[in-house]
Amino acid sequence: MYLPSTNAPPTDFSVRRAPTFVDVVAERATLSGGTAYTFVSPDRDERPSLTFPELDARARSVGAMLAARGLTGERVLVLLPPGLDYVAAFLGCLYAGTVAVPLYPPSGGKYSARHLAVLADSRPAAALVPGSELARAAELAEELRAPGLQLISVDGDLPAADDWRRPRIDGDSVAFLQYTSGSTGTPRGVRVTHRNLVVNSAQIQERFGSGPDTGVVSWLPPYHDMGLIGGILQPVYAGAPATLLAPTAFITRPLLWLELISELGASISGGPNFAYDLCVDRIPQERLAGLDLSRWQVAFNGAEPVRARTLERFAARMAPLGFRREAFFPCYGLAEATLMVSGRRVGDEDIAHTFAADSLGPGRLPEPAADGLPVVDCGPVAVDLDVTVADAEHGRACAPGAVGEIWVAGENVADGYWGKPAADGTFGARLTGEERTYLRTGDYGFVRDGHLYVTGRSKDLIVVRGRNHYPQDLETTALAAHDTLRRGAAAFAVEQDGREEICLVLETPHGHVAETADEVIAAVRAALVREHAVAPGSVVLVRPGGIPRTTSGKIQRSATRAALATGTIKVVRRSDTGGPQPSGTPPQAAAAATAAASAVLTAAAPGRQPDPDALRAVVTDLAARRLGVSVDRTAPLVGQGLDSLAAVELQAAVAQTTGVELSLAELLAGAAVDDLTLDTPAAPVARPTPAAPGEHLPLTTNQQAMVFMEQQHPGTSALHISLAVRLLADVDPDALHRTFQRLVDRHPVLRTALRWADGEPYQTVLPHLDVDFTVEDGHTLGKDALAARLERACDGTPFVLDEGRVLRALLLRRSDGDILSLTLHHVAADMWSMALLTDELARLYAAERGEGPALPEPPEAAYLSLADRQRRLLESPRGERLWEYWKAELDGCEPVLELPADRPRPPCRATAATR
Structure with a gap:
């Protein structure tokens, strides 16, 4: 059966006419100064970001550096961990006119057979590696007998962006090689051209409906097609702000993915089928309280067989959080077609249909059956793409609606594998009597009502957690x-x-x-x-x-x-292997392991290390629960079923239960439980408890720095964080006052006083504090007077920290829209905290007015327990190693950094800005 695309063309953005993806990124930099990417650390504390102009500039700098090394036209390995450096390095390869080769960085510093196979096949001229990996990468070059392999770090100084010169590239130039994951014996690198990339990006954008007003969250590995194209390149094509996190952060704590979607109100996010299973199996119901998934519009699911049962389980669990079944976006694609071939329309209600099992074989017409096998609807074919369901053995199209091999044709389809243009007949297949060539996907499926259903694979490929083997x-x-x-x-x-x-x-x-x-x-x-x-x-x-x-x-x-x-x-x-046991079913094993850990830790005298043998028993119990087998403490865990996913989950479980941080490198290198290095905590790990009013609590290291600066410059406004916003809707001042009071009541840090005892600062939580909220008439204020009033609101009055005064708000009533000024002291918040508080303020105000749901109570003692966690880290063996590292790293540094400036350095540090 022949199935042409029936979709209308997407909006004709200027980027869609771009001949190369370099032009796409450059065009985005001229269209928007907003944030392109934010990378979130596992603890959510660090969030470096790049704007679209900064992204373009970084890519130009990397491109200029690679071109200066004579690498234009060559293959360049990208062996960097996930993060903003990876994004800039990959795009820099495109800007230099090189052929990027994304590849997983080595685990624990060790290169696998897959690394060796890909290197041997692609024959790169250079490799981009972290500065810390240069020595090990040099050893790899010797092993491969490739002494000419240039090893380049992008950590250091780069040329100026203005040094970049556009290379001679067009739509037919190869942008990168996408090695199909899993192959080691005969690696196959798909030749993805700039035209393939731009066309498929437009197809994905049309189906996602993505744009500058849609946020994207992605934890997907940037070395695979879904993570690289769907999670990184699609957002910049559509101009959508993207929030990225490392895959290990998601695997360790799946809740982090949902927390970010809720916090940011992201519209688009997704992953392979296993990711949705992991959320249901690993996240207890009570940990989901307070999340809001109502703004999640596109929950894509691909890269491995999409299972109807998984979607139903996830939808049922997340429905109380506002998640809608219509948000599911099952899709079908493959690296040979760049990424996407088909995907459901957003808002379609039916996810799957059931068919008689014996009617799903090749050449058969699927028969609907109430008690049959569920087959997921992967939606209509993408724009400007043709799909034929073929009888490959006889070289003809199948009867309408019959099961056959899926063949694909379009400008997003690659022309072959690197160095293997005619490999195994995958590319260039023809139906008898036709001139058009197709990509043979090796997958079986059928078309029903214009939608594609994938029933299985004709080849023996095995897909486990989104990776091909x-x-x-x-x-x-x-x-x-x-x-x-x-x-x-x-x-x-x-x-x-x-x-x-x-x-x-x-x-x-x-x-x-x-x-x-x-x-x-x-x-x-x-x-x-x-x-x-x-x-x-x-x-x-x-x-x-x-x-x-x-x-x-x-x-x-x-x-x-x-x-x-x-x-x-x-x-x-x-x-x-029995496989991982879900977090919520049944809890006996988890409770036993937690109780054992608690007994081990509390049995240790204060300041003493817990018994290592008892700790190893706890680790053994947790490993057995994760692997579903009886674990031998003396045998390597990898021989008992531990793979990379299980290792990350075991590391997280041990850290959460005991405070001990296991080494992933040791786990995956073949260590037994008895061989593991145990960095035990210096004190028993206890669950944070709410601070009692009047209790003397230590300061965090950050707060200690703020107090020091406050002592140097008493009452300085340099530690004030402010924002002023114009409120377009009518404001109820009394309701807003009550909302601010509710905010202070909910967060102890906003009513925490900083005081001194015996020459040392401490903090204490006040049982109640009336919020500093003022309403003034601002109708008569002109432009300059308004600016002066807002400046005084920010800088005019020092905070009285020993009374717990760390927040104040001013509402100026004006005919052109009221203005709200909010100021916090840095000892209690930073700019990211300010963003979170304003988001919570808006939701609390809606609830106060009866226009939104009530918010759940925030976690108890979340910030006030940080000082204790920091102390335990610094007193642990890991803290000692960190201290020694930074002493060595900073040894010999100049006490004063001399930078070129337009005027002499003043004798005393000043905080006032200059022009």
């Missing part, structure tokens, strides 16, 4: 893991608890089974984690000849899977 790669790694494995192996996907997992069936020789079975299985698990960053769900050992083969001796993976499912294959030994 080729079975032949997994089999090769498994057979090399142990000396007794020399015969056959079959790797395929199986479903465990609604998730796709890897099953490995291995033939073992006669006489080497019983005594080595556990050793073999552990070695196979460890090898897959080491080389592919994934642990198999099942490892099955069978007798020689137990794996089905063709008459020519080729292993039949699908037949092996069927034989294992029906029990017709003779199993010698089988090892299954």
Whole structure:
């Protein structure tokens, strides 16, 4: 069946006419001075950002640097961790006219077989690495016998943006190589051109409805097509502000993703199917209280099979938070088509339909059945894209509505793989009698009512948590893991608890089974984690000849899977990981581990380290709960089912339960529980409790700095944070006064006094404090008088800190719109806190007027417990290492930094601004 796009063209933005993505970014810099990207740290405290003009300037600087090194036209590896440097470096490659090659940075400083395979295939001339990785990268260059590989850090000084000169690139120039994730034996880098990128960006923008007024949140890895194109490049194409966080931050704490969507009111965010499962399984219901997901308009789901059950579970759990089922955006795509092929229209209600299982085979017409298999609707085909459902064996289109292989044609489709333009017939396929060429996706599906439904894969590709794994790669790694494995192996996907997992069936020789079975299985698990960053769900050992083969001796993976499912294959030994147990079901194991940790920590005398052996027992319990197996403390965890995802989750669970920070590098390098380095806390970890009125509390390190500055310049306005906004709607002054009082009542830090005892500062929470809120008539104030009044509101009166006065508000009534001036002392807030408070103020005001829902109570002691957390960190072994690091790093630094200025440095520091 032939399915042309029936969508109307998107709005004709000037960026859509851009010939290259370099022109897209440059055009955005002229259209908007707003924020392009913000990168959020896992603790949400650090949020560096880049505006669109700053992004363009950074990319120009990187591009000028690469061009000066003679790299235009060459391949350049981008081996940087997620963050703003990564974004600038990738775009800088495009600005230099190089071919970027995004690749995961090494885990724990170790390069895997995948790194070596991609490097050997792409033959890069240079690699962009963090400054701290230059030495290790040099070793890699020697291993590859590539002494000419330039190793470049983007951490240091860069040329001026004005030094950049546009390279000779156009729409047909290759922008980057997208290596399909998972391949190690025969890596395939998709040649994505600038035209592919611009066209698919327009297609995604049309379907998302993204623009300057829509916020994007992305935790997706920037090395894969969904994370790079959907999470980073699509926002800059659409002019949408994007908030980014590291994938490990999401895996460690899935709640962070939802918190940011709620806090920022983001419209667009998503991920692979497993991300939605992770939120349901890992976040207890009570932790969701207070989140607002009502502004989430596009919750895209792709990169792995989209499961209807996952969407229904997530929608049911998040409905009380305002999440709507219509926000789900199941989509279909692949790297060979740049990213997206089809996606549902925003607002469509039906997510999936059920069909009789026996009607979903190739060439069959799917029959609706109430008790059938659910197949997710992946929506209409993207703009300017054609899809044909083909009978590939006979080279013809299938009957309308029948199941067949999905073939795609359009300007977003790449022309081939790097160095393999005609690889395996994937590109350039033709229907009999037609001239048009298609991309063979290898996926089966059908079209119903103009929408695409994907039913499965015709190739054996395994997708686990959004990453592709080729079975032949997994089999090769498994057979090399142990000396007794020399015969056959079959790797395929199986479903465990609604998730796709890897099953490995291995033939073992006669006489080497019983005594080595556990050793073999552990070695196979460890090898897959080491080389592919994934642990198999099942490892099955069978007798020689137990794996089905063709008459020519080729292993039949699908037949092996069927034989294992029906029990017709003779199993010698089988090892299954139970998988992670959801946070909320049942809680006995979690409660037991938490109780054990509490007993271990509280048993230690004040200032003494807890018993290491008891701590290891707690770690063992938590690992067993995460892996779903009984854990041997003396055996490597990677051999017992620990992969990169499980390692991050175990690290987070141990830190949350005991305060101990495990090393990810140690976990993934093959350490047993008994081998782990335990940085134990210097004091028992206790849950923060609300401060009692009058209690003397220590200051945080930041507050100590503020007090020091206050002593140097008593009453200085340099520590005042202010904003003034014009209120366009009518304001009820009494309701606004009550709202400010409610704000102070909700947040202890806004009624906390700073006082002194025995020469040391401390803070104490006041039981009640009347808010400093003033209403004045500003109708007669001219422009200059208004500016002077607002300046006095900010700087005119010092805060009385020992009375808890850290906030004041002024409402000026005016005919052209009332003006609200808000000022806080830096000892209680920063500019980000100000933004959060004003957002909360607006919602509290709406609730006060009966125009919005009541807000839940904020977490108790959230900020006031920070001082204790800082103290424990500084007193721990990790704190000692940090102290030694910074002493060495700053050793020899000049006490006064001499910078060129337009006038001499004054003898005393001043805070007044100059022109």
